[in-house]
Amino acid sequence: MKYFLIYISLIFCGFNTHAQINELGVFVGGVNYIGDVGPTTYIAPNEPAIGIIYKWNRSPRHAYRFSYTQGSLKSKDIDSDVPSRYLRGNSFENSVKEFSAGLEFSFMDFDLHDSKTKVSPYVYSGVSYFIYDEIYILDNTSYLDYQSSTFAIPMVVGIKGRFFQNFIIGAEIGFRYTFTDNLDGSNPENDNFETLRFGNLNSNDWYVFTGLTLTYTFGKNPCFCAE
Numbered sequence: 001m002k003y004f005l006i007y008i009s010l011i012f013c014g015f016n017t018h019a020q021i022n023e024l025g026v027f028v029g030g031v032n033y034i035g036d037v038g039p040t041t042y043i044a045p046n047e048p049a050i051g052i053i054y055k056w057n058r059s060p061r062h063a064y065r066f067s068y069t070q071g072s073l074k075s076k077d078i079d080s081d082v083p084s085r086y087l088r089g090n091s092f093e094n095s096v097k098e099f100s101a102g103l104e105f106s107f108m109d110f111d112l113h114d115s116k117t118k119v120s121p122y123v124y125s126g127v128s129y130f131i132y133d134e135i136y137i138l139d140n141t142s143y144l145d146y147q148s149s150t151f152a153i154p155m156v157v158g159i160k161g162r163f164f165q166n167f168i169i170g171a172e173i174g175f176r177y178t179f180t181d182n183l184d185g186s187n188p189e190n191d192n193f194e195t196l197r198f199g200n201l202n203s204n205d206w207y208v209f210t211g212l213t214l215t216y217t218f219g220k221n222p223c224f225c226a227e
Helices: 002-013 082-087 191-196
Strands: 023-032 046-059 062-076 091-106 118-138 139-163 167-178 204-216
Touching: 023 062, 023 091, 062 204, 118 167, 118 191, 139 204
Parallel strands: 091 139
Antiparallel strands: 023 046, 023 204, 046 062, 062 091, 091 118, 118 139, 139 167, 167 204
């Protein structure tokens, strides 16, 4: 994690705010998890999530994007429509604190030179690094073992619009495929809890951020021209 933060800091230090349009803002919405406990609905935010976003617009179509987002993950088998899960009755609580960096691509020109209203759908992907709790489930309840961290692949779709001179509003859904199968306590890394493992041990967990973004643009207008 230390090297990841150093890498992000070096990138920020290299930005020339006099040559590009920058965006800084917030994400507000919800988060849900997809795995071996609780409902199987893919988009069903059940806990609040908040974050901060920075974008460096390199052209009218793409921007480098950096963010920090956090939220709690909770799920209960009794809320599931799957009979075997409902009868099992497990539940868990966890949290994610995510750092993400990657490329955002706009399907339509989003030229910030132009003062006219701009609207465009977009996609975003890159790499995420997040902190979470390694947990285990005993007697249908989750317990903390230790804190851990790993990587995830973000896959985000959204739509954004600039309706005011310096503000951009967006709505997005962001799936994260994680490199852990234990957000829910179903597959503890600790071998002392091997007998407590359950579910599909060959499929990793997901979490999904759904919400709104509001960013403020600043910096000198760039020249999106071929050099």
